[in-house]
Amino acid sequence: MVIPANHSYDDPNGNVRGGPFEYGAHVIFSDDHGATWELGGSIKPKMNESQLIEMADGYGTLLMNMRSYFGKNRRALSVSRDGGVTWSDPVEASALIEPVCQAAFIRYSWPEDRTGDLALFSNPASTKRENMTIKLSRDSGRTWAASKVLYTGPSAYSALAALPNGEFLCLYEKGEENAYEKLVLARLSLDNLR
Structure with missing residues (x-):
């Protein structure tokens, strides 16, 4: 089971940063039907309100679709090939315009x-x-x-x-x-x- 989630992140000095540009996306996942949960890798900066699907490639690849604060009015996408432990750098989804x-x-x-x-x-x-x-x-x-x-x-x-x-x-x-x-x-x- 994989659940998309979002977070605000801290600066290197441990201070909580404010504002929309300090968001990131991640997942929590369970490999034992929900008995235990783990925190997956983070996708940052400038992403949140994420959604994901498992792609039909036969490998369990996850595709994360996220609200983006990069100022291009397009959704952002990231891929995980290891169940959400790590994620690719986000890319712009040119066909998905957004406000x-x-x-x-x-x-x-x-x-x-x-x-x-x-x-x-x-x-x-x-x-x-x-x-x-x-x-x-x-x-x-x-x-x-x-x-x-x-x-x-x-x-x-x-x-x-x-x-x-x-x-x-x-x-x-x-x-x-x-x-x-x-x-x-x-x-x-x-x-x-x-």
């Missing part, structure tokens, strides 16, 4: 499933907190084959969940004046993204 905001990222199905190697991603796909969009990947989040705008107005945080019947849910913040006026639950199918 520096949380996003959701889940594995929808595996290659051996009838639907294939699918992952879903949702976020306000804009440089502002607006344009809530869901994207579909057919290759474990390497590329994005389809997308659907759920709401063009103000929107922010979101969560995704796959249902047993093949549909999926997207819970997201939205509003008219700002992104935090209400929560909306959208129920969709893959047909909505093709």
